Amino acid sequence: MxxxxxxxxxxxxxxxxxxxxxxxxxxxxxxxxxxxxxxAGEETWPLDLVKELFETDSRVRTFREYRKISTAALAEAADISEQDLSDIESNTTTGSVDVLTRIATALNVDLDDLVVERDAHQ
Incomplete structure (x- = not known):
């Protein structure tokens, strides 16, 4: 100084x-x-995960794999079928706000962490 x-x-x-x-x-x-x-216990994420979240086509899958949760376990925790989860992870469907909220809760992340606003010009 x-x-x-x-x-x-x-x-x-x-x-x-x-x-x-x-x-x-x-x-x-x-x-x-x-x-x-x-x-106080706030979670931090490693740089590799943060980079993957910017590049991934499925944040749900990225967080599920980071948390080391199987598709079956996440589907059960979110009270949806494995097929519905698979469709969300593959972007075949987006999933309702309710379903995405349950997935976020099961993954212990905020809903905002799963949903990314895409550029309208892409």
Whole structure:
């Protein structure tokens, strides 16, 4: 951290620091908040999984394989047939919001983690 100046204006104390030092301070606070969430049990995902989620044609399958859950076990946990799950994983059908919510719950992920908005021009 470079030089910090202390100022008093209208009886209030202020600290003047460079923009770089301010950004470093904010980054440190944000990192501390993230580390606190992790320490409290928030799940983190390995980089390989994150990359796969951007490239996959089926986030349901990617999460199922990451969680090491068989198709049969996930279908049972989501209360759907294996064929319905297979159709969702192969993008033959999208599945209703209710079904996708049950799948997300069974995979212990947010519904938003399963559903990706595609570019309309693709």
């Amino acid at each position: 470079s030089d910090v100046q202390k100022l008093t204006i209208d009886g209030k104390n202020y600290v003047l620091l460079s923009e770089d030092d301010y950004e470093d301070l904010v980054d440190g606070l944000q990192a501390s908040a993230i580390m606190a969430r992790i320490a």
